Amino acid sequence: MPHVLVVNAGSSNVKFAVFRAGAALQEVARGKVEGADSAAAVLEQLEERGALGDLVGVGHRLVHGGPRHTAPALVTPELVRDLEELKALDPTHLPAELGLIDAVAKRWPGVPQVACFDTAFHRDLPAVARTLPIPRRYLDQGVRRYGFHGISYEYLLAELVRVAGAEVAHGRVIFAHLGSGSSLAAVRNGTCVDTTMGFTPAGGLVMGTRTGDLDPGVLVHLLRSEGLNAERLDTLVNRESGLRGLSGTSSDLRELLTNEAADPRAAEAVAVYCYQVRKWIGAMAAALGGLDTLVFSGGIGENSPDVRARICAGLSFFGVQLATEANAAGAPIISSDIAPVVVRVIPTDEEVMIARTVQRLSNATPPDEGTREWPNRSRTPC
Numbered sequence: 001m002p003h004v005l006v007v008n009a010g011s012s013n014v015k016f017a018v019f020r021a022g023a024a025l026q027e028v029a030r031g032k033v034e035g036a037d038s039a040a041a042v043l044e045q046l047e048e049r050g051a052l053g054d055l056v057g058v059g060h061r062l063v064h065g066g067p068r069h070t071a072p073a074l075v076t077p078e079l080v081r082d083l084e085e086l087k088a089l090d091p092t093h094l095p096a097e098l099g100l101i102d103a104v105a106k107r108w109p110g111v112p113q114v115a116c117f118d119t120a121f122h123r124d125l126p127a128v129a130r131t132l133p134i135p136r137r138y139l140d141q142g143v144r145r146y147g148f149h150g151i152s153y154e155y156l157l158a159e160l161v162r163v164a165g166a167e168v169a170h171g172r173v174i175f176a177h178l179g180s181g182s183s184l185a186a187v188r189n190g191t192c193v194d195t196t197m198g199f200t201p202a203g204g205l206v207m208g209t210r211t212g213d214l215d216p217g218v219l220v221h222l223l224r225s226e227g228l229n230a231e232r233l234d235t236l237v238n239r240e241s242g243l244r245g246l247s248g249t250s251s252d253l254r255e256l257l258t259n260e261a262a263d264p265r266a267a268e269a270v271a272v273y274c275y276q277v278r279k280w281i282g283a284m285a286a287a288l289g290g291l292d293t294l295v296f297s298g299g300i301g302e303n304s305p306d307v308r309a310r311i312c313a314g315l316s317f318f319g320v321q322l323a324t325e326a327n328a329a330g331a332p333i334i335s336s337d338i339a340p341v342v343v344r345v346i347p348t349d350e351e352v353m354i355a356r357t358v359q360r361l362s363n364a365t366p367p368d369e370g371t372r373e374w375p376n377r378s379r380t381p382c
Helices: 036-048 077-084 094-107 150-164 216-226 230-239 242-247 253-259 264-288 298-303 305-312 324-329 350-362
Strands: 002-009 013-020 026-034 054-062 113-117 172-177 183-188 191-195 293-297 342-345
Touching: 002 036, 002 094, 002 350, 013 036, 013 350, 026 036, 036 094, 054 094, 054 350, 077 094, 094 113, 113 350, 150 172, 150 183, 150 293, 150 342, 150 350, 172 264, 172 298, 183 264, 191 264, 216 230, 242 253, 242 264, 253 264, 253 305, 264 305, 293 298, 298 305, 305 324, 305 342
Parallel strands: 002 054, 054 113, 172 293, 293 342
Antiparallel strands: 002 013, 013 026, 172 183, 183 191
16 A cells, blocks of 8 residues: 655654555554664664555655745655755754664655755744844844744644634634644734744743753853853753753643642743733734634643643633633634624644645556556655
């Protein structure tokens, strides 16, 4: 059977999923391995177990596409060379992602690979939303706000169209992707007009181990007072801060909620997180000129009624009011019937979104029933 493989390489782990190709994708396998260098071994095991079947396409989530890559693309040698030049924009993710593309090309030469960029969803950010207040020469070098979690937002927008219709989805919508990495996107008429993450995924909301937005003077102070170099500063901002830094114990919001009654630092970390999400929802609503729909997603957004309730408790002034029982049950709609703003819970699935894109760009969709011929897959990937 024809299969599509999706690999999602992070800085320290790799998620993977295998789907049986077709108009209705069928999941065959899904998992995560720690250590980006162990991905090749996992892929070899999948092939040996027959989980990949007839591999007809491979999709990759690439965190950063830079200023030029604003849509998914077939992987070619030219694209890889271009992405190599972007490593300075994303030294945390791009090297591992490009290494995995190379490993797949060597193992399955001739199988199309597709790059799906997390920044692409935000390609139409207006100038006022994407421009950083720094000297113009840096803007010309591509230092600007890009936004991330775009593959998730693309999936959520498609799901909102499916469950609520195009008219609702093209209204004033805030998507809240809340997990160990958290961000919001303000979407109007199906287009992102603002988002919380900026030049890197470290910006915006406080996250599991990332600072979110931070007064740059703090970093200057730390550079002067502790003599930090760039690598040490990167570790501090991306791996030692956020909920982990505030609590001193954990980056997992579930653990912090469990411990908050006995641990004031855990309680403060939870309070800061909920406050910041609530504050940023207000900012995104201002960018939209109002709010019609609020969508919670991601590991926290989908699974924590308590956090959703704390976030929404201060938003009644512009029409957000939860239905207690529906929220506790994680119902698809958790807002009160009389509330002006509809609040929804929609599980996200980046891997499905990538697999759909692979089929669309690589001609990996099976032929109609009753035929044996496959579409031409003669294009040469990297």
